[in-house]
Amino acid sequence: MSEKAAAASKSFFTPFNVVAGIIVIIGLILTALRFTGGLAAVTNLSDYNPWGIWIGFDLLVGVALAAGGFVTSAAVYLFGMKRYHSAVRPAILTGFLGYALVVLALNYDVGRPWRLPYPFVIQQGTTSVLFEVAACVALYLAVLFIEFSPAALEWLGLRKARRIVVKLTLLLTIFGVVLSTLHQSSLGALFLIAPSKLHPLWYSPYIPIYFFITSIIAGLSMVIFESTLSYRYLSHKMDETHLKEKNDVTLGFGKAASYVLAGYFAIKVIGISAGNHWHLLGTSYGLWFLVELFGFVALPCFLYAVGVRDKNLKLIRWTAVLALLGIILNRFNVCLIAFNWHLPSSERYFPHWMEIGISVFIVTIGVIFYKFIVTRMPILYKHPEYSDSH
Amino acid sequence: MDGTFYTLQEFMTYTEGVTYILILAILLGMLGFWIFLVERDEN
Numbered sequence: 190m191s192e193k194a195a196a197a198s199k200s201f202f203t204p205f206n207v208v209a210g211i212i213v214i215i216g217l218i219l220t221a222l223r224f225t226g227g228l229a230a231v232t233n234l235s236d237y238n239p240w241g242i243w244i245g246f247d248l249l250v251g252v253a254l255a256a257g258g259f260v261t262s263a264a265v266y267l268f269g270m271k272r273y274h275s276a277v278r279p280a281i282l283t284g285f286l287g288y289a290l291v292v293l294a295l296n297y298d299v300g301r302p303w304r305l306p307y308p309f310v311i312q313q314g315t316t317s318v319l320f321e322v323a324a325c326v327a328l329y330l331a332v333l334f335i336e337f338s339p340a341a342l343e344w345l346g347l348r349k350a351r352r353i354v355v356k357l358t359l360l361l362t363i364f365g366v367v368l369s370t371l372h373q374s375s376l377g378a379l380f381l382i383a384p385s386k387l388h389p390l391w392y393s394p395y396i397p398i399y400f401f402i403t404s405i406i407a408g409l410s411m412v413i414f415e416s417t418l419s420y421r422y423l424s425h426k427m428d429e430t431h432l433k434e435k436n437d438v439t440l441g442f443g444k445a446a447s448y449v450l451a452g453y454f455a456i457k458v459i460g461i462s463a464g465n466h467w468h469l470l471g472t473s474y475g476l477w478f479l480v481e482l483f484g485f486v487a488l489p490c491f492l493y494a495v496g497v498r499d500k501n502l503k504l505i506r507w508t509a510v511l512a513l514l515g516i517i518l519n520r521f522n523v524c525l526i527a528f529n530w531h532l533p534s535s536e537r538y539f540p541h542w543m544e545i546g547i548s549v550f551i552v553t554i555g556v557i558f559y560k561f562i563v564t565r566m567p568i569l570y571k572h573p574e575y576s577d578s579h
Numbered sequence: 580m581d582g583t584f585y586t587l588q589e590f591m592t593y594t595e596g597v598t599y600i601l602i603l604a605i606l607l608g609m610l611g612f613w614i615f616l617v618e619r620d621e622n
Contacts, residue, residue, distance in 0.1 A: 444616060444617075447616060448612070448613065448616060451608075451609060451612050452609065455605040455608070455609065458601060458605070459598055459601060459602065459605070462594060462597050462598045462601050463594055463595075463598050464594070465590065465593070465594045465597075494612070494615060494616050497616060498615070498616070498618070498619050499619075
């Protein structure tokens with residue numbers, strides 16, 4: 190083997206590529222099992238528990254964590270916070286990949302995935318919240334694709350097409366905010382139909398508002414988390430502007446996340462009061478609720494605030510991880526842990542290892558695509574031939 | 580009051596009363612928290 194071939198082989202078999210490759214191979218095998226054997230072959234789903242982690246994690250968490258796109262573009266293009274401009278493209282890319290993977294995950298979860306377009310073409314079902322979610326996710330995925338496309342068009346050298354798309358930026362941002370407000374809240378509204386199944390501490394008439402506000406927290410925290418990882422592993426791809434604005438983004442988004450978390454904590458307390466559920470706080474579910482409320486809402490709120498006051502970027506970045514874990518915990522609580530809480534333990538749902546395997550596979554696909562795009566297209570730097578504002 | 584509500588009006592009167600007091604406290608708390616958050620900001 191020549192030296193050149195040996196070097197190429199060595200550069201391909203990096204730890205990332207090896208781990209990602211193994212996960213993808215296992216994921217493809219599990220995918221074959223899912224689509225040949227049906228849901229029963231790879232999941233622990235049942236009539237009592239038709240929504241497992243493919244909905245609780247891949248969809249509910251995936252959509253929340255992809256909210257960074259609309260939060261960042263609204264801050265920059267609608268509220269005029271141009272100092273965060275360098276965060277827009279990575280956030281839009283994360284959002285686009287997040288939503289694309291949500292749709293992919295849905296194909297695994299629904300019994301007959303080829304009927305996914307039915308709400309649009311066969312039966313409109315416009316009175317269903319699920320129809321509203323489907324319509325908004327489909328439209329928003331299209332919006333994110335167009336918002337992301339200038340980077341791809343710059344990479345491909347298609348100047349004319351890029352010029353047209355860039356002119357749509359403001360309109361697309363408004364569409365994005367409207368559609369996100371609608372479907373982020375509607376994902377919570379799906380649970381309004383199940384007051385007898387969801388534990389009263391998590392069930393609330395305000396649950397659509399809870400979902401929307403937590404999506405903003407998730408979006409802000411995800412931008413901080415993603416920029417931290419990008420700086421750590423892809424700083425060689427960042428231009429001077431990105432490197433300079435990186436700390437401003439962390440501080441600004443940390444401050445916003447802290448205040449939104451404080452507001453969320455407040456309306457959660459109001460929710461307990463409005464339902465007069467104080468007495469439930471002393472139960473085992475109540476203690477778990479308090480762990481979520483104080484450990485994953487009040488604590489990150491306080492830590493973000495201390496980090497912002499002390500300009501402690503490291504603390505803000507670690508707090509972003511805590512806040513993201515809080516969002517994941519919240520969605521798991523609503524969709525899995527506090528759902529069907531009255532059922533005997535023998536009827537409760539715990540995911541099959543193959544369900545977890547497919548979720549890991551889907552997340553890995555997202556990371557691979559993110560790496561592929563970021564290392565090729567102008568996401569973390571401005572293309573030298575397109576230095577105008579975009 | 581022994582904690583038992585016999586009518587919806589009793590329930591609403593009690594819970595709304597507590598909630599309004601909470602909202603007032605929260606509004607004041609949010610003002611204080613904002614000052615805590617930004618007091619070290621440069622002008």
